[in-house]
Amino acid sequence: xxxxxxxxxxxxxxxxxxxxxxxxxxxxxxxxxxxxxxxxxxxxxxxxxxxxxxxxxxxxxxxxxxxxxxxxxxxxxxxxxxxxxxxxxxxxxxxxxxxxxxxxxxxxxxxxxxxxxxxxxxxxxxxxxxxxxxxxxxxxxxxxxxxxxxxxxxxxxxxxxxxxxxxxxxxxxxxxxxxxxxxxxxxxxxxxxxxxxxxxxxxxxxxxxxxxxxxxxxxxxxxxxxxxxxxxxxxxxxxxxxxxxxxxxxxxxxxxxxxxxxxxxxxxxxxxxxxxxxxxxxxxxxxxxxxxxxxxxxxxxxxxxxxxxxxxxxxxxxxxxxxxxxxxxxxxxxxxxxxxxxx
Amino acid sequence: xxxxxxxxxxxxxxxxxxxxxxxxxxxxxxxxxxxxxxxxxxxxxxxxxxxxxxxxxxxxxxxxxxxxxxxxxxxxxxxxxxxxxxxxxxxxxxxxxxxxxxxxxxxxxxxxxxxxxxxxxxxxxxxxxxxxxxxxxxxxxxxxxxxxxxxxxxxxxxxxxxxxxxxxxxxxxxxxxxxxxxxxxxxxxxxxxxxxxxxxxxxxxxxxxxxxxxxxxxxxxxxxxxxxxxxxxxxxxxxxxxxxxxxxxxxxxxxxxxxxxx
Numbered sequence: 001x002x003x004x005x006x007x008x009x010x011x012x013x014x015x016x017x018x019x020x021x022x023x024x025x026x027x028x029x030x031x032x033x034x035x036x037x038x039x040x041x042x043x044x045x046x047x048x049x050x051x052x053x054x055x056x057x058x059x060x061x062x063x064x065x066x067x068x069x070x071x072x073x074x075x076x077x078x079x080x081x082x083x084x085x086x087x088x089x090x091x092x093x094x095x096x097x098x099x100x101x102x103x104x105x106x107x108x109x110x111x112x113x114x115x116x117x118x119x120x121x122x123x124x125x126x127x128x129x130x131x132x133x134x135x136x137x138x139x140x141x142x143x144x145x146x147x148x149x150x151x152x153x154x155x156x157x158x159x160x161x162x163x164x165x166x167x168x169x170x171x172x173x174x175x176x177x178x179x180x181x182x183x184x185x186x187x188x189x190x191x192x193x194x195x196x197x198x199x200x201x202x203x204x205x206x207x208x209x210x211x212x213x214x215x216x217x218x219x220x221x222x223x224x225x226x227x228x229x230x231x232x233x234x235x236x237x238x239x240x241x242x243x244x245x246x247x248x249x250x251x252x253x254x255x256x257x258x259x260x261x262x263x264x265x266x267x268x269x270x271x272x273x274x275x276x277x278x279x280x281x282x283x284x285x286x287x288x289x290x291x292x293x294x295x296x297x298x299x300x301x302x303x304x305x306x307x308x309x310x311x312x313x314x315x316x317x318x319x320x321x322x323x324x325x326x327x328x329x330x331x332x333x334x335x336x337x338x339x340x341x342x343x
Numbered sequence: 344x345x346x347x348x349x350x351x352x353x354x355x356x357x358x359x360x361x362x363x364x365x366x367x368x369x370x371x372x373x374x375x376x377x378x379x380x381x382x383x384x385x386x387x388x389x390x391x392x393x394x395x396x397x398x399x400x401x402x403x404x405x406x407x408x409x410x411x412x413x414x415x416x417x418x419x420x421x422x423x424x425x426x427x428x429x430x431x432x433x434x435x436x437x438x439x440x441x442x443x444x445x446x447x448x449x450x451x452x453x454x455x456x457x458x459x460x461x462x463x464x465x466x467x468x469x470x471x472x473x474x475x476x477x478x479x480x481x482x483x484x485x486x487x488x489x490x491x492x493x494x495x496x497x498x499x500x501x502x503x504x505x506x507x508x509x510x511x512x513x514x515x516x517x518x519x520x521x522x523x524x525x526x527x528x529x530x531x532x533x534x535x536x537x538x539x540x541x542x543x544x545x546x547x548x549x550x551x552x553x554x555x556x557x558x559x560x561x562x563x564x565x566x567x568x569x570x571x572x573x574x575x576x577x578x579x580x581x582x583x584x585x586x587x588x589x590x591x592x593x594x595x596x597x598x599x600x601x602x603x604x605x
Contacts, residue, residue: 172568331514
């Protein structure tokens with residue numbers, strides 16, 4: 001079955017993508033090839049329609065273990081990069097890719113640093129010596145362009161109070177308000193892999209889109225990549241749900257200068273302009289602590305770490321006692337300075 | 344080891360802190376501070392309250408005095424209080440010295456509070472009115488012992504605050520301080536725990552295409568104005584129909600005061 005590998009033209013060793021240099025790099029002789037100038041071997045190959053599930057490594061001939069959604073992996077026998085070409089063409093061809101910037105070593109260091117900064121995490125966790133696995137995965141995302149026409153009607157009031165003689169007057173002016181807004185969102189990311197936790201992926205944002213590249217398969221060399229599990233139509237409801245809070249905030253920001261505003265009618269028309277299939281780099285970290293496995297994700301471009309770490313009861317109590325004690329003492333001090341006496 | 348010392352010192356501080364208001368400072372001599380001419384107290388209650396007035400008064404260097412009278416001659420309660428001060432010359436530090444006097448006129452059911460010298464400064468008309476408002480319900484219901492206890496304790500407490508601040512400000516309340524501290528601690532730790540898993544750092548502007556987005560139509564139409572009015576309650580001394588105010592005794596001693604009915 002069609003597997004693409006990347007052999008060094010100089011020495012014949014396997015080549016992998018290097019995020020720092022942005023080049024396809026030979027692990028043997030160190031040769032660097034600029035991916036932008038390289039012809040994508042994916043384009044040169046013609047894939048037959050028969051979809052077998054057995055792939056053989058071009059280097060050693062062994063079976064490449066690949067799950068149904070895997071599009072790029074590494075041969076478990078010889079370690080060569082293996083890109084499963086037939087899963088990256090046609091409808092499954094990604095439009096763009098955000099290449100890895102952070103290497104495995106850097107990711108490891110960044111994760112350890114993050115563990116040390118945990119204010120509530122147990123001391124045993126902070127040493128970060130139980131990292132079970134660190135995998136660089138290109139996660140499939142849809143980048144949506146959604147155009148919204150928003151029309152709202154509502155009732156607003158301005159309240160003024162003043163005193164005249166023995167009476168306090170409250171004067172309320174009533175207004176009918178109407179707003180029409182155009183809200184266009186571009187590159188709204190929604191993760192399309194059923195393996196990844198949506199909440200976790202949402203926290204990884206933002207991604208530096210200025211570094212997005214047109215898709216070329218060598219960017220995947222040496223990493224794992226998955227194809228999308230849901231297409232852009234299936235994920236549209238989730239995209240709409242994600243922008244609804246942005247729209248609400250924009251509506252509120254559009255009506256200002258009033259004491260109170262209540263909307264009687266909101267009409268939101270969303271049109272899907274475009275959805276780009278894009279691969280986003282994520283380092284997945286598996287971590288063992290107290291016989292429990294914790295999963296963390298790191299943005300492969302910015303190094304932002306997300307995931308629920310274990311919390312230490314002792315540290316929580318210590319912080320609680322410390323903050324409460326300090327607050328109590330400062331309140332005492334304030335009341336003493338105001339003339340309240342210390343007791 | 345250092346840590347243990349600091350812990351120990353905190354514990355000692357707390358122990359001392361809690362023990363002090365319990366009253367180590369016992370009075371050297373017991374003065375007569377309660378003049379119960381109307382016989383509202385049993386001898387046991389009298390002794391107890393008199394000892395208490397001595398003890399608390401000593402801490403503030405002020406005589407905390409209680410006068411009760413059936414007032415057969417029908418003298419005004421303010422005059423009664425002023426004459427008492429002129430004739431008996433009470434005072435912690437000297438005759439005609441620091442004193443706060445609570446007078447109950449059982450005939451007219453009048454109550455009057457007066458502060459002299461240090462007590463005039465620390466227990467101004469406003470604070471005396473606050474004390475009066477606290478004890479009036481108990482006096483009305485005939486619970487004199489409780490009312491006098493409250494009076495002694497509150498007068499002592501209020502004299503611990505600098506003149507000019509409101510002693511009933513919740514900031515001065517230890518219960519409020521404790522609860523506020525616990526709430527702040529809980530909120531801070533809660534936020535820390537919530538944020539430990541990473542937080543969302545994108546907002547509505549992140550994905551908005553600013554060049555094409557915005558308000559394209561707006562209309563704000565004035566409909567009508569409604570006005571409501573409310574009578575302002577003027578605070579006239581407060582309480583049960585009493586007017587505040589001090590004065591000067593015939594003997595020339597200036598004092599603060601608060602007067603009311605019970």
